[in-house]
Amino acid sequence: MDISIVVPLLNEEESLPELCDWINRVCNENKYSYEIILVDDGSTDNSWNVVEELSRANTSIKGIRFQRNYGKSAALNEGFRAAQGDVVITMDADLQDSPDEIPGLRKMIVDDGFDLISGWKKVRYDNTLTKNIPSKFFNAVTSRVSKIKLHDFNCGLKAYRKKVVKSIEVYGEMHRYIPVLAKWAGFKKIGEKVVEHRKRKYGVTKFGWERFVNGFLDLLSITFVGKFSKRPMHFFGLWGTLFFLIGLGFTLYLIISKFISPEFNLTNRPVFYLALTAILIGMQLFLAGFISELIARNAPGRNTYLIEDKIGL
Structure with a gap:
């Protein structure tokens, strides 16, 4: 045809x-x-x-x-x-x-x-x-x-x-x-x-x-x-890694500061909460990536529509 x-x-x-x-x-x-x-x-x-x-x-x-x-x-x-x-x-x-x-x-x-x-x-x-x-x-x-x-x-x-x-x-x-x-x-x-x-x-x-x-x-x-x-981990993993590294960098800064100055109070610093937040976001993005990979690899067929009638098909 x-x-x-x-x-x-x-x-x-x-x-x-x-x-x-x-x-x-x-x-x-x-x-x-x-x-x-x-x-x-x-x-x-x-x-x-x-x-x-x-x-x-x-x-x-x-x-x-x-x-x-x-x-x-x-x-x-x-x-x-x-x-x-x-x-x-x-x-x-x-x-x-x-x-x-x-x-x-x-x-x-x-x-x-x-x-x-x-x-x-x-x-x-x-x-x-x-x-x-x-x-x-x-x-x-x-x-x-x-x-x-x-x-x-x-x-x-x-x-x-x-x-x-x-x-x-x-x-x-x-x-x-x-x-x-x-x-x-x-x-x-x-x-x-x-x-x-x-x-x-x-x-x-x-x-x-x-x-x-x-x-x-x-x-x-x-x-x-x-x-x-087909590769959701490439997106979520990239941003997850970025946030995790930012959080890790802040954490190392706090640890080094504590060793240099023992009186340094970690929990009173805004950087402490930024580090905690960044690490948590990074871990959540990694988790989202893993779950997306599982879904992408095991997704059944989608978009099935209820057709009431057909002619000639």
Whole structure:
């Protein structure tokens, strides 16, 4: 199969028929063998009934329905697990991503040899104050921390080589950091393509200000996990050693001072409490490192989601 199009959705009953017709038209015009995987993230409207109707009319359309709302990352993760195409393309269900971008994205993966292509909505139709300015700041920080030169990490329109989506796990709210996850998994050829951003035609946005706060917390998490998930003792042990040596240095200073001056009162000195605190912190960090090593080496599978129904899978 040439392409899998994974579409996470939440309360998008109005846009789904138009989106699927558009994708069908583009894929048929380019003679692609394809599948559309619609992942219903706990919609409370008529979205799942629409997915069922679309699937009955076109067997290339498949559906996954969550029992409740888990979030976009969970929807993408399950869509990636189900995808069979050589190239996997993700897009939002609100018609702000254009399916006309599919051939260009696929070409950059198949012909140009990229592992991942991220869309860049260079011209946006969002409110400047509430979205554009925070988004630019967020992307600049993420690019600097991750050393990945992208302008729009959070763009829902992306293309992947199949091996990429089968090698990463998207959880929590990590969907905005998929390029970072791919980099940590060993996929270095990550590119960018300017894509069309369309005005919202139906419904309302599902994201608010809290996504920026959560985004920076997730960036810290993914940076730590990417570097130290397989060797947590390297992090905790380093800082544990540093604090322990600082405490040991203060302790030696106190002992030497006591020998030089017998009347020297150890417990009345602030240095005594600094030494005690530093040694205790160092020991706790070492303990945290040992426990993390045990967890990392014996962790069972995670991120299992309750799926209420499936179509065609």
